[in-house]
Amino acid sequence: MKTFEATVLTPAGMDSLLQLQRSNLVQHISSQTAKTQGFLTFEYSRDILERMMRDMAQPVITAGETLIGYALATSAAAAAEIELMRPLAEMAEILTLNGSRVSQLRHYFMGQICVREGWRGQGLFDALYAAHKTLFSATYDCIITEIAADNLRSQAAHARVGFQKIHTHMDGGKEWDVVAWDWRS
Template identity: 35%
Template structure:
């Protein structure tokens, strides 16, 4: 049985980092990146902890093992991850100004558990956990990550902007 909720321990955070490492582009073949998707940012345990202390991350667990996660990133961390600076610039440029939002900093599901509705349930759990403090969840997806983009649209995300940064084209999307 898969359980959904907030990460509750450093062991959870370390398991998030393990799953993250497995799904970075440098650990996947080109075919896997197209078919399965990938994650872009590599976090440190310290940064993950600090982010978690402000707004706890959401995890899916099977037998006490983290098999999926959705990272919560409060806007006050906008300057902490260089690759995300352009995303926060885009959010700030939107008019009318976007207020009352949290950034979903990264979502990932272990390969053996994909296609089972875990992605959708992670977002439903996140929405329930962050409301009423945050009314919107914003994230960005590399347009070449078609699996992720399709999954996000499938749970109700809508486009805010498309922009280029670091040689990649990004979709800034909101739920």
């Protein structure tokens, strides 16, 4: 399997990221693709990405000039300001992770992870999360995100990397799992 090295998103790469995001939103793919390849639920704007980038580096992987994967990091401060992220940030304050209240841990949020079609199954997902751990584990105790319960590919991939489910909830008639990767041990 090829080894992939993550870099950090620059302002010049934002259009490529937004294009990759749009092409993988659940409303833009077939139900079969969503079931077998996973999907994105939320669409982030350029303004949201810029806000996220002010606080944290955004790991990306490119092949030549093509952005083939990204994994968005969101500080707690940014999550509180971003309407899409605010519910997860508020919920995290009352959740526990391995016996500790998340509010007492140095934590941040995973905004979204995506690997370009044709590049999936080659280790990019793991490489993007390895970049998160390299970039942020000295500053943070854990990373938290939520995944649609019916996004089975994403659920399995997150579990493989080391995430564990810490909560399940309903939002808009859809079931969501809140998962965390604890870096303290």
